Amino acid sequence: xxxxxxxxxxxxxxxxxxxxxxxxxxxxxxxxxxxxxxxxxxxxxxxxxxxxxxxxxxxxxxxxxxxxxxxxxxxxxxxxxxxxxxxxxxxxxxxxxxxxxxxxxxxxxxxxxxxxxxxxxxxxxxxxxxxxxxxxxxxxxxxxxxxxxxxxxxxxxxxxxxxxxxxxxxxxxxxxxxxxxxxxxxxxxxxxxxxxxxxxxxxxxxxxxxxxxxxxxxxxxxxxxxxxxxxxxxxxxxxxxxxxxxxxxxxxxxxxxxxxxxxxxxxxxxxxxxxxxxxxxxxxxxxxxxxxxxxxxxxxxxxxxxxxxxxxxxxxxxxxxxx
Numbered sequence: 001x002x003x004x005x006x007x008x009x010x011x012x013x014x015x016x017x018x019x020x021x022x023x024x025x026x027x028x029x030x031x032x033x034x035x036x037x038x039x040x041x042x043x044x045x046x047x048x049x050x051x052x053x054x055x056x057x058x059x060x061x062x063x064x065x066x067x068x069x070x071x072x073x074x075x076x077x078x079x080x081x082x083x084x085x086x087x088x089x090x091x092x093x094x095x096x097x098x099x100x101x102x103x104x105x106x107x108x109x110x111x112x113x114x115x116x117x118x119x120x121x122x123x124x125x126x127x128x129x130x131x132x133x134x135x136x137x138x139x140x141x142x143x144x145x146x147x148x149x150x151x152x153x154x155x156x157x158x159x160x161x162x163x164x165x166x167x168x169x170x171x172x173x174x175x176x177x178x179x180x181x182x183x184x185x186x187x188x189x190x191x192x193x194x195x196x197x198x199x200x201x202x203x204x205x206x207x208x209x210x211x212x213x214x215x216x217x218x219x220x221x222x223x224x225x226x227x228x229x230x231x232x233x234x235x236x237x238x239x240x241x242x243x244x245x246x247x248x249x250x251x252x253x254x255x256x257x258x259x260x261x262x263x264x265x266x267x268x269x270x271x272x273x274x275x276x277x278x279x280x281x282x283x284x285x286x287x288x289x290x291x292x293x294x295x296x297x298x299x300x301x302x303x304x305x306x307x308x309x310x311x312x313x314x315x316x317x318x319x320x321x322x323x
Contacts, residue, residue, distance in 0.1 A: 028074050031062055035081055039089070052090070059085060067106065072113030079103035083121050093129040097122060116147045116179040123186035127287075128306075130193030139183050149177040188287030194305055198223065198297050201282050203255070206267040206275045214301065219253045220320040221297040222313075225288045227259045228269070232309060233292045239310065243317055244272030250321050251299070259283060259290075296320065 035058050042055075059082045066074035079099055087096035100122040107113040119142045126134045142148050192198055198221075200214045213221075224240070226233040244254055254273030258266055263277040283289070296304045296316055308316050 028062070028065060028071070031058070031065075032074075032077060032081070035059060035062065039081070039084065042089070055085060070110060072107045072110040075103055075107055076113070076115065076117050080117060080121050083125060087125040087128055091128075093125050096125045097129075100125065114147050115145070116142075119145075119147070120179050120182050120186075123183040127186035127189040128193055130190055130196045132187060132190040135183065135187045135190055139180065139187070142180065142183065148180070185287045185289070188285060192286050192295060192303050192306070194303050196303050198295060198301050198303055199282065199285060200301075201279065203257075203274075203276045203279055203282075206277055211274065213255075216253055216255075216297075217301050218299050219251045220247075220299060220317060221253045221255060221301075222273075222317070223255045223257065223295040223297065225257045225259055225283060225293045227292070230292050236309060236313070239314060241272050243314060247317060247321055247323065248272075250323065252317060252321060257283070259288070 035055070038055060038058070042051075059078065062078040063075070063082065066078050079102075082099050083096040086092040086099065100118050104115050104118050107115050107118070119138060123135050123138055126132075126138065190196075198213055200212055202210055202212050204210045213223075222240075222243075224233075228234075240254060243252065254271075255276065256271045256273060257276045257279050259278070266275050266277055269275070286293070286295075293307060294309075294313070295306055296308060296313070298304050298320055304320055305316055
């Protein structure tokens, strides 16, 4: 049996929970949804310390309420939001990891609570911090826990808008582990987190010219895994042309790597920089599947940041070039 699930919603499927009837849970759900809504409106912008303090207070109130009621599911949901704020938005990875580990200790003492979501979120945070060894240890801990289902999903695809990620569900009931599959993807991503050296590889562009990533050292490089038609890539096309036009003479390079299964006509797309009609082994080693992914590299080939968009990307390029 196969399930076709875009990677971008795999974690959402895992984290989705149904509300338990009861007044206390309804109040928690209302507060939980209000915090999520505020975080979505804030996105990755820049906000005052007062605004961050208000968000953190709201999250802490969620946690206090959940712990007082000894509601394991609510503790997990509150902690995942806390980790999102600390790691995804404020880049305070160590604080997020400590919060997730504390929550695991708390829910371990409660009956009937599946802590898989805490393992998965910690793997994602460790990936953002580039801690591959920590993810390997976490996977071993998860396999040894009561929450683990023995066999992972096998997966393939995810190379373009018409090629969704295919997860093959093991035939035996109760023998699948979607959390483990997501954690293994996080392990791949950890190899190219901020501060890590981007993997060296030989690629061939649409003109038939071969080059290596190490051969681009000395330049600030944007590696952009994309597929035509993806909105967040289309939204940045004009920006990328502008950045290329302004800063290529100052040492800015773009390596566009197409994730489409049949990348016909790339040479006519007018993309700035080098255009590569696919690098599946590199994409898989980096945990890149089914969604646009960017890596900004400094002149030494180290990752400055991943998945910058719009003006955040423009600012980072200018800063890296010292412009």
